Amino acid sequence: MLFTSPLRYPLYQLGNPQLRIFRPNWFLTLVRPGKEQPPDTAQFRIPMEMTKCDVKNYLEKIYNVPVGAVRTRIQFGSNKKRNHLSQKVKQPDYKVAYVQLAQGQTFTFPDIFPEKDRTAAEGSVEEMQEKFLEDEKQKQKPDPRRGGVTEWFGL
Amino acid sequence: MAASSSAGRVLTLCKQFQNVLRISSAINTPHCAANFTKYQPHVYRGKSPLAALSWSTPTSYLGQCRALHTTISRRGLEEFFDLPENWGETSVKSGAPWTAKQLRTKSNEDLHKLWYVLLKEKNMLLTLEQEAKRQRVQMPSPERLRKVERSIIRLETVVTERETALRLLQTGQEKGRPGDWRKNTFGYVYWYRFKEYAIPWYMNKRYKRKKFYTPKFVEPHIRLRLEKHIREKARKASLKKKTLAKLMEKFPQMKVSAP
Numbered sequence: 179m180l181f182t183s184p185l186r187y188p189l190y191q192l193g194n195p196q197l198r199i200f201r202p203n204w205f206l207t208l209v210r211p212g213k214e215q216p217p218d219t220a221q222f223r224i225p226m227e228m229t230k231c232d233v234k235n236y237l238e239k240i241y242n243v244p245v246g247a248v249r250t251r252i253q254f255g256s257n258k259k260r261n262h263l264s265q266k267v268k269q270p271d272y273k274v275a276y277v278q279l280a281q282g283q284t285f286t287f288p289d290i291f292p293e294k295d296r297t298a299a300e301g302s303v304e305e306m307q308e309k310f311l312e313d314e315k316q317k318q319k320p321d322p323r324r325g326g327v328t329e330w331f332g333l
Numbered sequence: 334m335a336a337s338s339s340a341g342r343v344l345t346l347c348k349q350f351q352n353v354l355r356i357s358s359a360i361n362t363p364h365c366a367a368n369f370t371k372y373q374p375h376v377y378r379g380k381s382p383l384a385a386l387s388w389s390t391p392t393s394y395l396g397q398c399r400a401l402h403t404t405i406s407r408r409g410l411e412e413f414f415d416l417p418e419n420w421g422e423t424s425v426k427s428g429a430p431w432t433a434k435q436l437r438t439k440s441n442e443d444l445h446k447l448w449y450v451l452l453k454e455k456n457m458l459l460t461l462e463q464e465a466k467r468q469r470v471q472m473p474s475p476e477r478l479r480k481v482e483r484s485i486i487r488l489e490t491v492v493t494e495r496e497t498a499l500r501l502l503q504t505g506q507e508k509g510r511p512g513d514w515r516k517n518t519f520g521y522v523y524w525y526r527f528k529e530y531a532i533p534w535y536m537n538k539r540y541k542r543k544k545f546y547t548p549k550f551v552e553p554h555i556r557l558r559l560e561k562h563i564r565e566k567a568r569k570a571s572l573k574k575k576t577l578a579k580l581m582e583k584f585p586q587m588k589v590s591a592p
Contacts (some may be wrong), residue, residue: 294421300430
C-alpha cells in the first residue's frame with residue numbers, strides 16, 4: 179500500500195474521542211451529470227471508502243461549500259467487454275455522490291473546452307508549419323481556370 | 334478560505350515561489366487546515382464572483398512585520414476547475430514537482446497546508462481529465478497529474494519519516510502498529526500485524542480458527558518446496574556459467590565483470 183494512512187481506523191467504543199483524519203487521501207472528481215439534475219445538485223465521483231458524512235465534511239471543511247444533503251450510489255463497471263484474447267475486461271466500479279448545496283446556491287457544470295481561435299505567433303515554428311500545410315492543400319485543389327471541370331475530360 | 338488556485342498552482346509546482354511559504358509560516362493561522370490563507374504576491378486573482386470577505390492580519394502576530402492583506406476567497410466549487418484563461422488551451426505551463434529534499438526543509442504546518450493545496454490541484458486535474466474524456470477532447474498537459482501524484486507521495490514519505498523519528502525518540506518503538514513474527518500453516522514465517530478488537534482473543538471464534546502453526550503433515554511438503562527452490566537456483570547458476578564459458582570461447586579477450 180503506497181500510503182501509510184491506517185488501513186484500519188481506531189476502533190470506536192462509547193466515550194472514545196471523535197476520529198479526526200489529517201491529510202485525507204481521498205480525491206473527488208466533479209463530473210457533468212448524465213441525466214438532468216436539479217439546479218442545486220452537483221455530481222461527484224468519490225472513492226469507495228467515503229461515506230455521505232465524509233463527503234459532507236470534506237466539502238465543507240476543505241472547499242467551504244455549504245452542503246445540504248448527500249446521496250450516494252455505487253456504479254457497477256461493466257465486465258462484458260472482451261479484449262483481443264477474448265478475456266473479459268472489467269471497467270472499475272466507482273461511487274457517485276449527488277450533493278445538494280444549501281443556502282439556495284446553484285451550480286451548473288461549465289463548458290471547459292470552448293472553441294478558441296488559435297493563431298500562431300509571428301515567426302514561430304507553428305506559423306511556418308501552418309503556412310506549409312496551407313500551401314500543400316492549395317496544390318491539391320484543381321485548377322480554378324477550368325471552371326469546375328475535372329481533368330478526366332481531355333483539354 | 335483557501336488560497337487562490339493560481340497561487341496554489343504556482344506554489345505546488347514552481348520552485349521559485351517557495352519563498353511565499355516562508356511568509357505564511359510567520360502568520361499565526363488558526364488550527365483548522367481548511368482555514369489557511371496565503372499571501373499572493375503578483376498572481377492575485379482579483380475579484381471573485383462570490384462575495385469575498387477581506388480582513389487584514391493583525392500586525393501584532395507578525396514578527397517580520399509586514400502588513401499583509403489576505404482575502405478569504407470563497408470560490409467553493411469553482412476550485413474544481415482551472416482558471417478561466419486556461420479553458421480551451423492545448424497545453425498549460427507547470428513547474429517541476431516537489432522533491433523530498435525540498436520538502437524536508439519545510440515545517441510541519443507548511444507541509445500540512447501543502448497537502449491540501451496538492452489535494453485540490455489533483456481534484457481539479459481529475460475533473461478536467463474526466464470532462465476531457467466526456468467531450469472526447471485531449472486533456473491539456475496530463476503530465477501535471479503525474480507531477481502532483483509524485484509530490485503527494487514524497488510529502489507522505491517525509492511526514493512518515495518525521496513521525497517514526499519522533500516515535501523512536503519518545504517511545505523507542507520502531508513501528509506504529511504493533512505486530513509479531515508468526516508462522517502460518519504453510520511453514521512461512523511472516524510479520525503478523527495486530528488488529529484492534531473489542532473482545533479478547535480467546536473469545537474471538539474467527540481468530541481461533543486461524544492457525545499460527547504448521548501441522549505435522551505439511552512438513553514433507555516444506556522439504557519438497559525447499560528442494561525445488563535449491564534446484565532452481567542451481568539451474569540458474571549453471572546457465573550463467575555455461576553462457577559465460579561460451580562467450581569466453583568466442584571472445585577470449587572479453588573482460589569479465591566482477592559478480
